[in-house]
Amino acid sequence: MADADVATRAPESDAQESTAPADPSAQARPTMSEHCTSDRPTPSGEAPKGEVRKLGGVDVYLAKPNTYPANPSKLLLLLTGGTGLKSTNNQIQADKFADEGYLVVMPDLFEGNPAPNGSAVPDSEMQGTSFLDTFKLKAVETAKSFLIDMWLAKHTEEKVMPILEKVIHACEGEFADAVGNGGGIYAVGYCFGGRYILLLASERTPPQTGWTGAQRPADEEAGEAQGPAKKGPYIKAGALAHATLVSPDDFHDLKVPVSLVCVEHDPMFPDEVRESGEDAMSKAGLEHEVQVYPGVPHGFAVIGDYSDSHIKDAQATAFDQMLKWIKEH
Structure with missing residues (x-):
């Protein structure tokens, strides 16, 4: 991305921070880290090849295989982190799946309002500073955290799921050949988008919104008497990397x-949440896999330039894991 707030701090320091034990107090409320709201530097020589257009009234980035539509393809939804639709790195990530033969649709989950840059102030920057300077730095950090919380309040499940439903319905119409060829829609998600892979993969009762008064329409009350209607699943198989806001x-x-794809000791996706999820999937007899990657930062699986060879290798391995999963299903 060309925005001035793109993170440029050394990636290796991210790995050191992310592998530290999570602070329990930091898990008291759902939030996102700087890795969900800032892009890494774009790898040299790489640039997006797809196009931004409307689909079902929603802005999407569309990446097609070179041989489509002459040769059959399968449809893949890619759900981004907070950097959103216009992130160069996210677009290149979509292109990587298109190069593997998928027709990739990456919707704008945030209606043109990507997350504010929320990078925290590293402890290393606090050393040797005066009390006043320390106070100022912490005030900036608190303000950024507040902005992210305000942003999250605007982009809830009640707002995001209808966007996805519009895009999915439009895909089933315009790209019926790809949906049919795959026997359904596949999906991958990163950071913020990771949680929505779980929501799309489930059969659930949508959150109740709207009426809060005592009197409601008769047809709504009649519907409740029969039980709320469930929706989903919307996809055939899904893969997610370093999800955030998951319960x-x-x-x-x-x-x-x-x-x-999980990060070891990830405060954005705590071990206890992951372990609870693994237990629930195992008890339900659901086919699943969980790979935990040590020594990497949250957000590592998204395209971005890292000088640390361990992070580079892990990024390639995570892509292969996700690709292999959707190819096998």
Whole structure:
């Protein structure tokens, strides 16, 4: 991305921070880290090859295989982190799946409002500073955290799921050949988008919104008497990497195979949430896989330039894991 707030701090320091034990107090409320809201530098020589257009009234990035539509393809939804639709790295990530033969649709989950850059102030920058300077730095960090919380309040499940439903319905119409060829829609998600892979993979009752008064329409009351209508699953199989904002409940009622790329000791996706999810999927007899990657930062699986060879290798391995999963299903 060309925005001035793109993160340029050394990636290796991210890995050191992310592998530290999670602070329990930091898990008290759902949030996102700087790795969900900032892009890494784009790898040299790489640039997007797809196009931004409307699909079902929603802006999407569309990446097609070179041989489509002459040769059959399968349809893949790619759900991004907070950097959103216009992120160069996210677009290149979509292109990588298109190069593997998938027709990739990457929707704008945030309606043109990507997350504010929320990078925290590293402890190393606090050393040797005066009390006043320390206070100022912490005030900036608190302000950024507040902005992210305000942003999250605007982009809830109640707002995002209808966007996805519009895009999925439009895909089933315009790209019926790719949907049919795959026997359904596949999906991969990163960071913020990771949780929505779980939601798309489940059969659930949508959150109740709207009416809060005592009197409601008769048809709504009649519908409740028969039980709320369930929706989903919307996809055939899904894979997610370093998801954020996930709760144990999100693993209930999953109906299709899922693959998880996880970061060891990830405060954005705590071990206890992952372990609870694994237990729920195992008890439900759901086909799944979970791979935990040590020594890498949250957000490592998204395209970005890293000088640390361990992170580079892990990024390539995570892509192969996700690709292999959707190819096998």
